[in-house]
Amino acid sequence: MxxxxxxxxxxxxxxxxxxxxxxxxxxxxxxxxxxxxxxxxxxxxxxxxxxxxxxxxxxxxxxxxQPDFQGITVKDAGDSILISAQCGENWHTLVSFCVENNYYGIENLALIPGSVGAAPVQNIGAYGTELADVIDHVLWYEFASKTIKKLNRSACKFAYRDSIFKNQLAGKGLIVEVTIRLAKLWQANLTYRGLDELPSDATAKEVFNKVIAIRQAKLPDPEILPNAGSFFKNPVVDKQTFETLKVKYPNMPAYMQDNGKVKLAAGWLIEQSGLKGYSTGEVGVAETQALVLVNYASKNGQDIIHLAQYVQSQVLAKFDIFLQPEVRLLSSKGLIELTQPNQA
Ligand SMILES: Cc1cc2nc3c(=O)[nH]c(=O)nc-3n(C[C@H](O)[C@H](O)[C@H](O)COP(=O)(O)OP(=O)(O)OC[C@H]3O[C@@H](n4cnc5c(N)ncnc54)[C@H](O)[C@@H]3O)c2cc1C
Known part of the structure; x- marks a missing residue:
């Protein structure tokens, strides 16, 4: 009830x-x-x-x-396995379940906090894998028609930390169930830095454990030091902007995208702006990872907003790049944005 x-x-x-x-x-x-x-x-x-x-x-x-539907079901689909999880399930519990049962493909997404229902919203990703790589379909309850629609992968319009659920479908319904298609045959994805230390014949369990170990070493545990993971998205810039920056900062990390654009590392930009470990009042930039804003003892979300705006202004001044928050910002009236000064 x-x-x-x-x-x-x-x-x-x-x-x-x-x-x-x-x-x-x-x-x-x-x-x-x-x-x-x-x-x-x-x-x-x-x-x-x-x-x-x-x-x-x-x-x-x-x-x-807060929809809290529970349950995981598994269906054999020949050379693959279909796993359907209800929106209220915990994401890491689902990953653990899959690794334990030898269903392969999401071990790199271990220890990402949060619910299954939110995972498609920003197309969660880590260590060279993103949800879009394994999604089969999403069951979405539409408020207007009071019906459930089945959205396959292409209908979800996944992109880097983005999907249709953050755009055209925002506020129009909710995700009730997520179905992923996993492989029965194991193939490790060890391309990401840190995982390349593993032997090429590493098992899924070994990759899972390694991802957990790297995350625990790099990211503050929210139970101990409250945070929301990466506060900003990695900015994606055009080739010309990248070339200009590269001349000035030859060691700048950069990842070429399929569309010819270049993804930069927001954490590196923040660190180069001298803000890693910076703190003000009861909030700060994490000491181990500059992309994470942490709450040491504040009771007021505005403190994080002010800190985020300060980080944005410093990175803008140094690199002429405006960092967009990845975290959703909820006020008493609804979602808000942090817009670039003079572009509001
Ligand atoms: C320490 C830490 C590390 C993190 N690392 C990563 C990482 O490596 N990669 C990554 O991608 N993210 C990462 N995150 C971010 C976070 O884990 C993910 O965004 C996760 O999917 C959020 O789940 P949630 O249930 O907590 O979402 P919430 O914060 O509750 O909601 C997020 C968004 O999803 C919407 N939403 C929630 N449930 C539903 C639903 N059922 N239907 C429709 N919309 C819904 C909300 O309205 C909101 O817009 C990290 C966070 C932390 C704290």
Whole structure:
């Protein structure tokens, strides 16, 4: 039975650990509970997973809808395996389940916090793999028609940290189930720095363990030092911008993209701006990874906003590149953006 909770404290529902209060908190466990809630929900609301990619920017938020559908099913599809997970499942639990059962393809995505339902939204990725590589389809509940639509991989319009769910379909429905197609035959993806230390015949379990070890060494654990992982997206620039920067900064990391553009490392740009380990008040830039903003003891999401704007201004001044947040910024009125000064 689903109940609505009023004036609900979201401290435990965001990895920055900000004590924002939502006027109404709904947690449906099934489609019928969801439909029941939507019948009566008239105020603006935000769909929340585990809150590990969301910053509450004020002391209050909009109403919160946190779908908590549970369950994982497995279907043999000949030379591959189809695994369907409900939106409320934990992503890392799903990865562990797959590795334990010898279903291959997502071991590089181990230890990414958050829910299965949020994973397609920004097309989660790490260590040379992204969700788009393995997705078969997504079941999406459309608010207007009250029906479930099946969206295959191309319909999801995946791109780097992007999908149709952040664009055309934003606010129009929610992801209820994600189906991935994994391989029965093991083939390691060891191209990424750090994983190339493994022998070429490394097992899936070894890759899984290595990814976990690298992440634990590099990224602050939100349970100990609250954060939302990479705060900014890696900027993708045109070839000419890249060539100009490369002359000045020959050691600048860069990754050529299929479309001729070049992806730069936001963490490197921040570090070169002298901000790695920088702190102000009760927030700061992580000491181990400049792309991560951390909350040492603040109770106010605005502190992270001010820090993020400072980082943006310093990187803009040095490299003429404006870093876009990867983290979703939720105010009491809905999602907000941090726009480039004089381009607002
Ligand atoms: C320490 C740390 C490390 C991280 N490392 C990585 C990494 O390596 N790679 C990476 O890609 N990300 C990384 N992240 C970011 C985060 O783990 C992912 O973005 C994850 O998918 C967020 O899941 P969530 O359930 O917490 O999402 P939330 O923050 O709750 O929501 C994120 C977005 O998804 C939407 N959403 C949530 N559930 C649904 C649903 N069922 N239907 C429709 N929309 C929904 C929300 O409205 C919001 O827009 C990291 C975060 C942390 C804290």
């Amino acid at each position: 689903n109940t609505m909770q009023q004036e609900y404290d979201l401290s435990r529902h965001n990895s920055f650990a900000f004590p924002a209060i939502c006027p109404a908190f709904y947690q449906p466990h099934s489609l019928s509970e969801l439909e029941d809630i939507l019948e009566h929900l008239t105020s603006p609301f935000y769909i929340l997973g585990a809150g590990s990619n969301t910053l509450f920017t004020e002391a209050t938020t909009t109403a919160i809808l």
